[in-house]
Amino acid sequence: MCNSGLPAPEQVEALLRERLGTRVQGLRVLVREGGVVLQGTVYTWYSKQVAQQVATQDLRLTVLANEIEVRWDLGRHAPDPN
Numbered sequence: 001m002c003n004s005g006l007p008a009p010e011q012v013e014a015l016l017r018e019r020l021g022t023r024v025q026g027l028r029v030l031v032r033e034g035g036v037v038l039q040g041t042v043y044t045w046y047s048k049q050v051a052q053q054v055a056t057q058d059l060r061l062t063v064l065a066n067e068i069e070v071r072w073d074l075g076r077h078a079p080d081p082n
Contacts, residue, residue, distance in 0.1 A: 006031050012059065019054045023047040024068060035062030041069045 006012075012029040016038075020027075023042055030037040038055060042048050048068045055061045 006036065006061070007059075009036075012036060012055070012061065015059055016051065016054055019058060020047075020051055024051050027051075032064055035064040037065045037067060038063060039067045041071050043070070043072065045070050 007015075009029045009031050012031070013027055016024070016027060016029065024040040024047065025042070026040045028039040030039065036055065038051055040051070042051070048066060048070055051068055052063050052066045055063050
């Protein structure tokens with residue numbers, strides 16, 4: 001636990017990785033006063049939402065910001081806009 005009463009960032013990252021598998025690349029959790037900030041990269045908006053739900057519902061954390069970036073170009077093709 002950190003002095004703030006929140007788990008250490010490494011603990012949160014490990015728990016999120018355990019639950020999310022490879023959905024989030026470069027996962028990073030920043031512990032701030034009052035909650036956490038999620039960072040990393042995903043392929044879909046759905047995966048970004050799942051990461052936040054795991055943090056808030058499963059781990060009971062307050063997510064101050066979800067800065068996870070959605071990037072279609074990371075090994076997958078974006079849907080055809082036509």
